[in-house]
Amino acid sequence: MKSSWLKRSAVAALVAASLGGFGAQAAIAAEKINIASLAFVSSAPLFIAQEKGYFADEDLDAEITFFQAAQPVAVAIASNDADFGVTAFTGGFFNLAAKGGLRVIGAQLHEDAGYDGSAILASNAAFEAGLTSVDQLPGHSIAISQVGSSFHYMVGNIADKAGFEIDSIEMKPLQSVPNMIGALKSGQVDSMIIVPHIAKPLAASGAGHIIGWVKDYVPYQVGGLFTSQRNIDERRDVVAKFVRAYQKGVADYRAALLMTDEAGKLIESDSTAEILEIVHKYVYAEEDAKTAYPKIRNGAMFITEEARLNVADVAAQVKWYQAGGFVDASVDPASFIDTSFIPALAE
Amino acid sequence: MSRDIEAGASRVRFRATGFNPRANPLAAWGSFVVVIALWQLGSSTGFISELAMPSPVAVASALWKLIISGDLWRHLSASLQRLFGGWIIGTVAGLAVGFLVGMFSWARSPGVAMVSALFPIPKIALLPLFIIWFGIGEPSKFATIAFGVFFPTVINTFGGVDNVARNLIRMGQSFDMPMMSIVRKIILPGALPTILSGFRISSSIAIILLIAAEMIGAQYGIGAFILAAGNLYQTDQLIAGVVVLSLLGLCVSWLLGRLDRWLLAWR
Numbered sequence: 001m002k003s004s005w006l007k008r009s010a011v012a013a014l015v016a017a018s019l020g021g022f023g024a025q026a027a028i029a030a031e032k033i034n035i036a037s038l039a040f041v042s043s044a045p046l047f048i049a050q051e052k053g054y055f056a057d058e059d060l061d062a063e064i065t066f067f068q069a070a071q072p073v074a075v076a077i078a079s080n081d082a083d084f085g086v087t088a089f090t091g092g093f094f095n096l097a098a099k100g101g102l103r104v105i106g107a108q109l110h111e112d113a114g115y116d117g118s119a120i121l122a123s124n125a126a127f128e129a130g131l132t133s134v135d136q137l138p139g140h141s142i143a144i145s146q147v148g149s150s151f152h153y154m155v156g157n158i159a160d161k162a163g164f165e166i167d168s169i170e171m172k173p174l175q176s177v178p179n180m181i182g183a184l185k186s187g188q189v190d191s192m193i194i195v196p197h198i199a200k201p202l203a204a205s206g207a208g209h210i211i212g213w214v215k216d217y218v219p220y221q222v223g224g225l226f227t228s229q230r231n232i233d234e235r236r237d238v239v240a241k242f243v244r245a246y247q248k249g250v251a252d253y254r255a256a257l258l259m260t261d262e263a264g265k266l267i268e269s270d271s272t273a274e275i276l277e278i279v280h281k282y283v284y285a286e287e288d289a290k291t292a293y294p295k296i297r298n299g300a301m302f303i304t305e306e307a308r309l310n311v312a313d314v315a316a317q318v319k320w321y322q323a324g325g326f327v328d329a330s331v332d333p334a335s336f337i338d339t340s341f342i343p344a345l346a347e
Numbered sequence: 348m349s350r351d352i353e354a355g356a357s358r359v360r361f362r363a364t365g366f367n368p369r370a371n372p373l374a375a376w377g378s379f380v381v382v383i384a385l386w387q388l389g390s391s392t393g394f395i396s397e398l399a400m401p402s403p404v405a406v407a408s409a410l411w412k413l414i415i416s417g418d419l420w421r422h423l424s425a426s427l428q429r430l431f432g433g434w435i436i437g438t439v440a441g442l443a444v445g446f447l448v449g450m451f452s453w454a455r456s457p458g459v460a461m462v463s464a465l466f467p468i469p470k471i472a473l474l475p476l477f478i479i480w481f482g483i484g485e486p487s488k489f490a491t492i493a494f495g496v497f498f499p500t501v502i503n504t505f506g507g508v509d510n511v512a513r514n515l516i517r518m519g520q521s522f523d524m525p526m527m528s529i530v531r532k533i534i535l536p537g538a539l540p541t542i543l544s545g546f547r548i549s550s551s552i553a554i555i556l557l558i559a560a561e562m563i564g565a566q567y568g569i570g571a572f573i574l575a576a577g578n579l580y581q582t583d584q585l586i587a588g589v590v591v592l593s594l595l596g597l598c599v600s601w602l603l604g605r606l607d608r609w610l611l612a613w614r
Contacts, residue, residue: 071578078398095580099398147575172483172564173571179478179563188483188564326579 030061031238036073036082039066041197041299042109042223043086044257044279045249045307051278054248058241064282070150070223077102077228084231084242088223091148091326094318097336098328101229106243106342107309108223111215112302114264117222118154119199120212126190127209134158134212138168140190143180146173148326150222151180154193154214156320161217184208197299221310221317222301232338243341250307257300266297308345311337401583409587418572419591425567426557426595429485433492433560434553441497441549442542445504446530449538458501466498471559483564491560496549503545507538536613543607550599554592569595 033055037043046064049055055062067073070087077085078100086108087093096102111117122131131140137159144151152171159166172189174180181198183189185207193214194202203210214220225246231239256275261267276293283299284292304310314333321327383403389395390402397405413419448458470491481487511534519529561570573588 071580091579096398099580146578147571148579171566173562173566173575174483174564175562179475182478183483183564326575326581328581 030056030059031235031241032061032063033084033238033242034082035062035064036067036076036085037064038068038070038073038087039282039285041279041283041296042088042301044275044283044296044300045246045253045303046086047249047282048252048275048278049245049249051281052249052252054245055242058245060238060241060245062242062245071096074100074102074226077226080228080230083238084225084227086223086225088150089153089221089314089317090150091152091321094321094327094331094333094336097226098331102226102336103229103232103338104224104226104309104314104336105232105239105338106225106246106307107221107304107345108225108307109301110222110304110310110345111218111220113215113218114260115215115258115266115302116196116200116213116298117220117301118193118195118214119203119210120158120191120193120214121184121199121202121208122191122211123184123187123189123208124206125187127211131190132209132211134216135162135164137162137191138164141170141172143172143174143183143189143192145176145180147171148321148324151193152326153317153320154220156324157220158193158212158214158217160320195299196301197295200298201295219310219313221313224309224314225307240341247306247342250303250305253300253303254305257297258302304345306342308342309337309339311339311344398582401586405583406586406590409581409583410590413584413587413591421567422569422572423591423595425565425571426561426569429488429492429560429568430553430557432485433489433556434496434550436489437493437496437553438500438546438549440493441500442504444497445501445542446508446534448501449505449508450530450534458505462498462501466502470495470556471562474559474563478563487563488560488565492553492556495552495556499549499552500542500545503548504538504542507541507545508534510541511537539610540614543603543610546606547600547603550603551596554596554599557592 035046037046050062050064065076065082067076070090071092073082073085073087074093074096076082078096088108093102097104109117120134120137126140130136142155144155146152155169155171156166159169172183174183174189177194177198180189180192180194181202184192184202191211199210202208225243227239227242252271252275255269256271257266259267259269259272276289276296279296280289280292284295287295311333314337318327318331318333322329322331386395386400387403390397390400390404395402401409410419413422444454444458447454448462473494474487474491477487477490481490515533515537516529519533524532557568558570558573561568562574565571569588569591573585573592576582576584576588
């Protein structure tokens with residue numbers, strides 16, 4: 001009796017599949033997840049996992065929602081409007097993580113000495129007046145987006161490691177990256193730190209001078225992959241599936257965009273063209289491939305193998321923010337980092 | 348006769364009391380105390396989560412830290428300079444244009460048209476332009492506040508001038524008083540009550556615009572402090588900053604009240 005019912009439903013499933021209804025049925029069976037992200041190359045592993053069907057392979061019906069800034073992504077997870085998010089770490093993120101039950105489970109970008117990351121730019125006027133290297137920054141102004149942003153941290157990190165006081169640099173919070181670029185171009189600020197795909201064209205067009213790289217002041221774990229404590233408690237299997245798919249995306253990203261030759265120069269691999277095409281659907285989608293591809297390659301910063309998180313560096317960042325009063329003293333990094341899905345990056 | 352009236356009064360209750368709310372300072376402060384107590388109760392019992400709204404105790408301690416670290420004065424002095432400078436520029440320009448619009452036909456229609464067209468523009472939308480025109484330093488902050496203050500001042504000033512009794516002005520003119528004398532002795536005193544009540548609005552607008560003015564390139568200032576606290580999700584400091592702004596508003600309103608009494612003592 002039972003076996004005949006099974007047979008019949010198997011036949012029904014086959015018929016449905018042959019009629020093209022299989023996709024719809026699979027979607028009903030799949031677990032729905034909502035991913036919050038920015039339309040940046042830094043989120044490329046998500047786009048790759050989506051387009052190459054890694055989420056579908058894990059029976060996940062993933063929907064990617066795009067945000068304009070990093071912090072709304074974290075807010076969306078804290079408010080349970082989204083399940084997973086990928087963005088840069090900021091003071092606001094750490095405060096929200098501690099208060100709002102966020103859990104960092106993996107890594108986004110990481111600065112690596114072997115790859116170009118964010119660059120330190122000097123304005124033309126300041127460069128001509130002698131600001132030609134990073135150790136001359138004291139006494140100059142620098143554009144940041146907001147107090148306690150990742151830009152602010154990078155300045156502090158460089159100041160610490162280059163051996164000067166952060167107070168010797170005048171911070172100019174300008175709220176947005178376009179404002180920062182405008183202020184540098186017009187010489188209203190002396191310097192700024194900016195991602196490579198903006199820094200390189202700016203320097204090439206003569207709008208500023210690259211005087212140093214953040215990669216010379218590593219380690220720096222730029223951002224992370226995170227979810228809510230509720231998801232880990234109630235849907236642990238879904239989180240594990242998501243992490244596996246994300247890691248496959250990271251592996252493809254590394255294979256396509258981070259291959260180097262012996263001299264350390266970026267080279268094209270077999271999959272570069274395919275991955276560029278996928279990322280282009282999400283990033284610089286309004287531009288044609290000819291202009292978009294170089295930008296994507298410029299913006300493809302390093303991501304650690306298997307998206308392993310540099311836990312020690314995240315703890316160091318929290319400490320820096322706390323010393324400046326940007327993160328509450330009670331925040332403990334151990335309380336919002338969960339390495340049970342992806343092991344931490346070895347020291 | 349008098350007995351009749353007395354008899355009538357005993358029958359009919361005195362009804363024409365009007366609505367006459369009396370000032371009760373105790374109730375004013377009491378309402379604050381009750382709201383804050385309920386708020387603290389909600390936070391203590393966990394009904395209001397720390398993420399949604401910090402407790403009054405957390406806000407008070409953030410405020411206290413701000414005071415003892417000396418940061419409050421640094422922020423306040425930066426903001427007060429911008430508020431005062433911007434407000435003075437906007438008010439002086441607004442008074443001048445307001446008097447012209449109120450007194451001369453050639454200024455009337457163009458002035459009213461321009462003010463009506465430009466007043467509703469949110470000054471924060473013009474911020475990128477202010478940055479191009481005035482840079483990211485102090486001038487763009489003064490300009491943001493001055494623009495916000497200018498338009499309501501113009502409107503109130505010409506409204507006040509319009510309300511000055513025409514017969515007084517005509518009398519001055521028949522006595523062949525010089526124009527400046529008419530302005531100083533008749534129009535200005537007559538328009539002053541309206542202008543002063545306009546100051547209350549424009550000073551509040553200046554405080555509201557402080558946040559916009561300090562968005563760009565401000566390291567210190569109450570507005571910059573509130574923005575930074577918001578970006579960092581340090582909600583206790585955010586509310587502490589808002590409390591400071593609100594106290595600032597109360598102080599300004601009290602000062603304007605004194606100014607009112609002093610300037611309008613002749614009434």
